[in-house]
Amino acid sequence: MSGRAYTIFDTGIGRCGIAWGHDGIVGIQLPETREIETRKRLFQLYPDAREMRPPLNVELAIEGIVALLRGEGCDFSEVTLDMGGIHAFNQRVYQITRAIPRGETLTYGEIAARLGASGAVRSVAQAIARNPFVIVVPCHRVLDAGGYADNISRHGGVISRRRLLSIEGAGSPGSKTLFDVLLPVAPPRLPG
Structure with missing residues (x-):
């Protein structure tokens, strides 16, 4: 197992998904038409990830995403992204x-x-x-x-x-x- 995990969360535009690993967030998925499709997309992108409770870094990202999608300001400067494998x-x-x-x-x-x-x-x-x-x-x-x-x-x-x-x-x-x-x-x- 790679140590990757994901969770689905509510926002003002629908249920989003977020995936992470040991080195930070690896991906964010905005809502598809239905939650099952959002989950399917996450599984296609991160087939080794398991649904888990998010750690603090991921919680910060979720709170910011929810705020931004409500039209509020947010600060993602403390959110760690895993850029491993990205050119x-x-x-x-x-x-x-x-x-x-x-x-x-x-x-x-x-x-x-x-x-x-x-x-x-x-x-x-x-x-x-x-x-x-x-x-x-x-x-x-x-x-x-x-x-x-x-x-x-x-x-x-x-x-x-x-x-x-x-x-x-x-x-x-x-x-x-x-x-x-x-x-x-x-x-x-x-x-x-």
Whole structure:
């Protein structure tokens, strides 16, 4: 046995799952349509994990995820992630993504530029798509060059980026979600 475990927990958007090992959290699963499908996805990703009561590090993550999905602020800085087996480039992408403040977004290109690898936009997009730490590493805050918020990583269940950004109240200058495109804000009225 690998020493991996998981638990399922309630949030404002459904029952999520989280898996961990000796070195920290190995994955987070947002809700699928039904809890049984969330469990099935966790089993596919972590077939050796057993359902257990979470340790303190995992409890901190769960509390933060629940708070964020209620639209509240949270701090994941004390949450330990197990990056073993994750490519070094992806780890750097996740480090930058983890630092994006709530309510703000970056594009794949902006992350590539921060890495000093402006030609690596496709690699950044692939890293984001493979993010096993959704919410803690907020891949929903990373958009394509058009700024559109569509789907989420393979661990995203049925929840879209746009819904997560809406819960967080994203809408900083320069960031654009699908809501902004479909329902543009009227320009401010000038006095006169």
